[in-house]
Amino acid sequence: MNFLGLKKSQYKDCNVLVIPYGHEKGVSYGRGTKDGPRAVIKASYQVETYHEHGRGFPEDRSEGMNIHTFTGLFSKQWQMHLPELEEMIRLGKQNGRFILTIGGDHSITPAAVKPHLEDYPDLEIVQFDAHCDLRETYENSKESHACAMRRCLEIDDNIKLHQYGIRNKSREECDYIEDNTDRIQCHTTLTKDSYKGSLPTGKNIYLTFDVDAFDLSLMPATGTPEPGGLMWDETISLLYHLITENNVVAADVVEFAPIKGMHAYDFLVAKLCYKILEYKFYQSF
Numbered sequence: 001m002n003f004l005g006l007k008k009s010q011y012k013d014c015n016v017l018v019i020p021y022g023h024e025k026g027v028s029y030g031r032g033t034k035d036g037p038r039a040v041i042k043a044s045y046q047v048e049t050y051h052e053h054g055r056g057f058p059e060d061r062s063e064g065m066n067i068h069t070f071t072g073l074f075s076k077q078w079q080m081h082l083p084e085l086e087e088m089i090r091l092g093k094q095n096g097r098f099i100l101t102i103g104g105d106h107s108i109t110p111a112a113v114k115p116h117l118e119d120y121p122d123l124e125i126v127q128f129d130a131h132c133d134l135r136e137t138y139e140n141s142k143e144s145h146a147c148a149m150r151r152c153l154e155i156d157d158n159i160k161l162h163q164y165g166i167r168n169k170s171r172e173e174c175d176y177i178e179d180n181t182d183r184i185q186c187h188t189t190l191t192k193d194s195y196k197g198s199l200p201t202g203k204n205i206y207l208t209f210d211v212d213a214f215d216l217s218l219m220p221a222t223g224t225p226e227p228g229g230l231m232w233d234e235t236i237s238l239l240y241h242l243i244t245e246n247n248v249v250a251a252d253v254v255e256f257a258p259i260k261g262m263h264a265y266d267f268l269v270a271k272l273c274y275k276i277l278e279y280k281f282y283q284s285f
Contacts, residue, residue: 002069003100004274005045006062014068016277017092019101021085026107026145030223032257037102039258040273041069043266047274051282061278082111082143090115093250098280100273103254105223106133106145109208110152112252117156120204120249124160125152126242128213128235130226132166132186134173145255150176153183163187164195164238165213167228189228199242207242207251207276211269221265222255232268236275243279251276 002008003018011017020037027033049062070088085101089112092099101112106129117123127133127149134153138146153159163186169177177184187198212222215229230238242248253276256269 001041001071003041003044003067004047004049004062006067009066009068011068014066015097016065016067017097017099018067018069019088019099020070021101021104021108023082023104023108026105026143027223030257033103033105033223033255035258036104036256039266040102040256040270043263044270044274046267047270051278061282064281065277082108086111086114099250100277101252102273103252106148106210106254107143108254109148109252110155112250113152113206114155116206116249121158122204123206124162124200124203125206125208126162126200127208128165129163129210130165130167130212130229131224132163132169132173134176135170136172159183162200165189165230168226192230195238196241199238199245201245203246205242205246205248207248209251209253209272210255211253212255219265219268221257221259221262223257239275240279243276248280
């Protein structure tokens with residue numbers, strides 16, 4: 001199985017490394033994220049790699065993507081450990097490979113971010129999410145998905161965080177944001193009309209996308225769905241501007257928990273992953 005059903009490039013020759021990492025040790029409510037990567041890879045076979053430019057003809061936008069998917073990880077779901085993911089990314093990013101990690105719950109993100117700081121000490125994180133994920137601990141665990149962004153900020157004092165889609169946060173998180181306004185920009189859905197103007201530009205960016213950023217009418221297949229979220233067209237527009245106006249060095253898509261028999265949600269996440277790659281490798285329409 002290779003993402004998009006494309007011919008699998010040899011690891012040494014690829015410029016896109018897809019890591020399906022069904023880690024599910026940080027969830028706090030609904031489960032099923034361990035099954036997310038396999039469902040996304042399978043659904044990606046149905047994603048067309050053509051995009052209408054408005055010039056009256058389609059162009060194959062998968063050209064230039066030499067993709068290698070670590071499908072061997074499907075057999076290791078219950079033996080997954082975050083230091084292993086960190087080392088896998090540290091080795092995988094060599095030769096300028098773009099790494100897309102498909103989770104799994106959001107607790108994978110600190111391990112996915114850390115290796116990229118070695119090359120980009122000025123790295124900034126853009127997070128699409130319904131939740132801040134800035135708690136110190138949650139349910140007696142510092143490794144909960146509710147603490148993922150707090151752990152990211154602790155990796156390096158210079159990391160800045162831009163949050164979009166937020167509509168559920170605790171008093172603890174509000175206080176933490178107020179104490180760290182020089183590092184955190186938290187944009188709730190109440191201000192989403194101004195999102196585009198608030199996106200960073202000209203930065204080195206790590207993109208983390210929790211699928212509960214979407215409105216639950218669009219994406220109920222996640223452990224902690226929230227009403228009042230982002231819709232598809234506005235999300236894709238934001239991603240286009242973010243990716244084409246910055247150097248997005250890597251990305252993850254997390255918290256997808258497939259619902260048996262409801263393949264539309266699998267396809268939506270597969271399409272989201274493809275759009276991230278499309279905008280990264282084809283930055284002009």
